[in-house]
Amino acid sequence: MANKYDENNIKSLSSLEHIRLRPGMYIGRLGNGSHVDDGIYILLKEVIDNSIDEFIMGAGxxxxxxxxxxxVSVRDFGRGIPLGKIVECVSVINTGAKYDSEAFQFSVGLNGVGTKAVNALSxxxxxxxxxxxxYATATFEKGVQVGRVKKGSTTEPNGTFVSFIPDPELFIDYKYNEEFIxxxxxxxxxxxxxxxIEFNKRIIKSQHGLMDLLDKNVGSEGLYPIIxxxxxRLEFAFTHTANYGESYYSYVNGQHTSDGGTHLSAxxxxxxxxxNEYYKKTWNAPEIRDGICGAISVKVQDPIFESQTKNKLGNTEIRSWIVNEVKEAVIDALMKNSDTATALSNKIANNERIHKEESAVRNGAREMAKKVSINIPKLKECRYHLNSYPKAHEKEALNSMIFLTEGDSAAGTINKTRDVQTQAVFALRGKPFNVFGxxxxxIYENQELYNIMVALGxxxxxxxxxRYSKVVIATxxxxxxxxxxNLLMTYFITFFEDLxxxxxxxxxxxxxxxxxxKKVTVYCYSEKEKDAALEQIKSPEVTRFKGLGEISPSEFGQFIGEDIKLIPVTIDSMTQVRxxxxxxxxxxxxxxREYIMENLR
Known part of the structure; x- marks a missing residue:
């Protein structure tokens, strides 16, 4: 029998109620602070973004x-929120000055939601x-104003001060990681x-913008001084290293676009x-770009992002002027520095030579791959993929992931409990080949490494x-x-750094x-959590999971479902990693061996 469904089931929520009921629509995942994209960092970002917009407009x-x-407290020295609108600007959704191009020309947050979400979720x-x-001061609890607005005279310089505590009812057992911040x-x-920027009494400042960003990540590996x-409206920097692949850092109005978009393509x-115009050549893109490390930042008045996460820019009208400006700037830089021009041409020539050597091996690997067709051994596919999906299934594509796991036992456990719509599994045959050096x-001489590359696209x-939004190492x-x-990370960093x-x-x-x-079951991710559970549970039975295959499928499903715990692989400096x-x-x-013996416990 169908459940009752009539006018009484239809509800209208206030903006505040909707934000608290569906926080994921506004800040993505909630989390506990262990992931760089957890909600508590998004709350901080939303507040700082407003201060950055003030700086961009020349105020503070x-x-x-x-x-x-x-x-969390953030104090900027911009123009300050108009005193008569201080409550509306932080509590009434779709209210703000970002709709006025005279007040804010280049901003990511154009929908008037950000700070209101912070307020509602604190x-x-x-x-x-x-x-x-x-001055004017307003205070709120869970988005509801407490008391009246306080007003008065002050000697403080112009600007805005925001302080908040993420609501522990929503963000369970959370803690800020200072390194992420x-x-x-x-x-x-x-x-x-x-x-x-002063962060907990430490100064953060860059004198040379994207050049400093590249210098931090490339360091002495650069084959020539950073161009x-x-x-x-456009800022970019690039150099080449002796490494493989391409690596880019791309931004739009200060927003990191991890999936690039039209600005990066341009x-x-x-x-x-x-x-090609400077050297009077007709080199192909792979010869020019292999080994490049670049960064680009562009200011766009009305940015259009291809997804809610703002990871990819979709504006097509910016392509032509970016292409022309980059082309002219590159030619000008090479004309002014002959040593750099020589080093760059040598790198491209070396790329050509290497690619020719690889060609025969690559063709042989492709012929071998044709025998197994797209049905790569040990790969259990999912339905939706990042690079090809109907628009109606954008959410599934953005949640798509592939588990790289060791052996058939662990792969079998994951395969029985995975979401076949968005989760694929690739079973490794023992330990992958060490590709360092x-x-x-x-890649083409090792069947498994080749299959991983093809499976990932x-x-x-x-x-x-x-083909997948996330590549998950499950060992x-x-x-x-x-x-x-370590072997898989060496493989990715060596040949697919951008991944x-x-x-x-x-x-x-x-x-x-x-x-x-008999009454309670607690899963523990560390010795500390285990000790805490032992203190709370009477007459406990303790099981140590040595491998993924030892966890029964009936248990394992919860660990790769909605509450999946993924530790992001982040890199502060590529030079230090190498x-x-x-x-x-x-x-x-x-x-x-000497290091291991000295540090062996």
Missing amino acids: SRINVTVLDNK SYFTVTSYRDGE KERLWNYAYLNTGLT YYKGQ FKEGLLKGI RSRKA LENGDLDNL DADVDGYHIR VTSGRVFILDTPLFRVRN QKMEFYMGNNTPER
């Missing part, structure tokens, strides 16, 4: 950020605006030269045209045809499992222990 060159005991929220010797604030500094350009096209031919060396929490993780730097690679976090009695790879994965066995 300093922002003070404090995070102490989960209480147990405590206060805002104070200082304008021309006067620092990384985000450094990105603000790189994208806004001249801005000073840098900054115009009114940058690549302008780069190709500029280099190897050329790209190693990385045959062209870039992310344009990436056992033992020595062999950690070794496989890692764009935030696509994750580690599946599964419980190490199960503590239970130094670590040299030590742990290189040919220095005696040094490693």
